[in-house]
Amino acid sequence: MIPQTDIDAARDLLGRSARILVICHLSPDGDAIGSLLGLGLALRAAGKDVTMACPDPVPETFRFLPHWEDITNAPQGAFDITIVVDTSDAGRVGALRAAFEPNPDIVFDHHVSNLGFGRINLLDTAAASTAEVLAALLAPLNLPMTEEAAACLLTGLVCDTQGFRTSYTSTRSLAATQRLMEAGASLYSISHDALHKRSFSAMRLWGEGLSTAKMEDGIVWAKLPLSAKRAAGYGGNGDADLADFLGTARDVKVAVLFVERPDGKIKISWRSVPGVNVARLAMAYGGGGHEPAAGAEIAGSMAEVEAIVLRATRELLRELSAAPKPAH
Numbered sequence: 275m276i277p278q279t280d281i282d283a284a285r286d287l288l289g290r291s292a293r294i295l296v297i298c299h300l301s302p303d304g305d306a307i308g309s310l311l312g313l314g315l316a317l318r319a320a321g322k323d324v325t326m327a328c329p330d331p332v333p334e335t336f337r338f339l340p341h342w343e344d345i346t347n348a349p350q351g352a353f354d355i356t357i358v359v360d361t362s363d364a365g366r367v368g369a370l371r372a373a374f375e376p377n378p379d380i381v382f383d384h385h386v387s388n389l390g391f392g393r394i395n396l397l398d399t400a401a402a403s404t405a406e407v408l409a410a411l412l413a414p415l416n417l418p419m420t421e422e423a424a425a426c427l428l429t430g431l432v433c434d435t436q437g438f439r440t441s442y443t444s445t446r447s448l449a450a451t452q453r454l455m456e457a458g459a460s461l462y463s464i465s466h467d468a469l470h471k472r473s474f475s476a477m478r479l480w481g482e483g484l485s486t487a488k489m490e491d492g493i494v495w496a497k498l499p500l501s502a503k504r505a506a507g508y509g510g511n512g513d514a515d516l517a518d519f520l521g522t523a524r525d526v527k528v529a530v531l532f533v534e535r536p537d538g539k540i541k542i543s544w545r546s547v548p549g550v551n552v553a554r555l556a557m558a559y560g561g562g563g564h565e566p567a568a569g570a571e572i573a574g575s576m577a578e579v580e581a582i583v584l585r586a587t588r589e590l591l592r593e594l595s596a597a598p599k600p601a602h
C-alpha cells in the first residue's frame with residue numbers, strides 16, 4: 275500500500291504546480307501510453323499546462339486513444355515539475371532523462387524492480403498496472419476522472435492484465451475497472467482495439483518468430499532478427515506481443531524471446547509461470563519488470579546473447595528444482 279504521507283505530499287506538490295511534464299518509458303506498451311495519457315488528460319482537466327512525452331513513437335495499436343498525437347519525444351520549455359509513469363528506473367526513459375536529472379518529482383509505478391528513483395514514489399507492486407494505481411489515486415490527488423482519462427487508464431489496465439488474465443489481476447483491478455467504466459470508458463471497444471485486433475504484418479512477424487521456436491528443459495524460446503521484421507513488413511519497434519504468446523505454451527516454466535534491435539543490442543523478454551521469478555534474471559542484466567514478465571537489453575550477437583541467457587535461465591530453473599519445497 276502507498277503511504278498516505280506520500281499521497282498528501284504529491285497532492286500538495288501538484289496543487290502548487292502549473293506547468294507539468296509527464297514521461298513514460300522507451301518501447302511503450304499499453305500501460306505506459308494509457309497511464310501517460312490518463313494522468314496527462316486528468317491534469318489538463320484540472321487546469322494544468324501539461325506536456326506528455328515518450329522517447330519512442332506511439333505504437334499504431336494505441337493510436338485510437340484520445341490525444342495520442344499530443345505525445346512528443348522532444349518536450350519544449352520549462353516545467354515546474356516532472357512526473358514519470360510505469361517506469362522502474364531513470365535509464366528507461368532514454369534521452370528524456372535530461373528533463374529531470376537527477377530525479378523526477380513524482381513516480382507512479384507498479385514494477386517490483388522499481389528503484390525508488392523519484393523524490394516522491396507512488397509505487398504499488400501489488401497492482402496489476404500503473405493505470406490501476408492512477409485510477410485509485412486521481413480522487414485523493416484532487417484530479418478529475420474524465421471520460422477520456424478513464425478510456426486511457428482502462429487501456430493500460432486491460433493491456434497489462436492481458437484482459438484480466440494475469441496472476442496479478444485482483445479484486446482491486448476489477449474495482450478500478452468498474453470505476454473507469456462508470457466514468458464512461460468502453461471495456462468492449464478498448465479490449466477490441468488494444469488486445470483483440472492486430473495488423474497483418476504483426477501476424478506475419480509471429481510466423482517468422484514462431485518458425486524459430488524451440489522447446490527444451492522447460493523453456494520455450496524464439497528469435498526475431500532484423501531480417502524477420504523486414505520479411506514480415508513489420509515497422510513497429512516491439513515484438514507485436516509475441517513474447518506473451520510464447521508464454522502460453524503448455525508444459526513450460528519459462529518463455530524467452532530474443533529481438534534484434536537496430537543499435538546492435540538484443541532485447542530479451544521473459545515470461546514465466548508462478549513461482550519462477552524472471553525479474554531477478556532481467557535485473558541481473560540491467561533490466562527489470564515483474565516476477566512473471568520481465569525484459570532487458572544485452573549488447574552482443576544473437577547467438578552470443580541466446581547462449582548466455584539460456585544458460586542463466588536453465589540455471590534459475592535448476593536452482594528452483596533443487597530448493598527444498600516449502601512446508602504446508
Ligand code: 5GP
Pocket residue numbers: 362363366385387517542543544560561562563564567568569570571
Ligand atoms: P516486455 O518483455 O514486454 O518488453 O516487458 C515485460 C516487463 O518488463 C514490462 O513491465 C516492462 O516494463 C519490463 N521491462 C522490459 N524491458 C525492460 C528493461 O530493459 N528495463 C526495465 N527496467 N524493465 C523492462
Ligand code: MN
Pocket residue numbers: 305306360384402403404434
Ligand atoms: Mn505496467
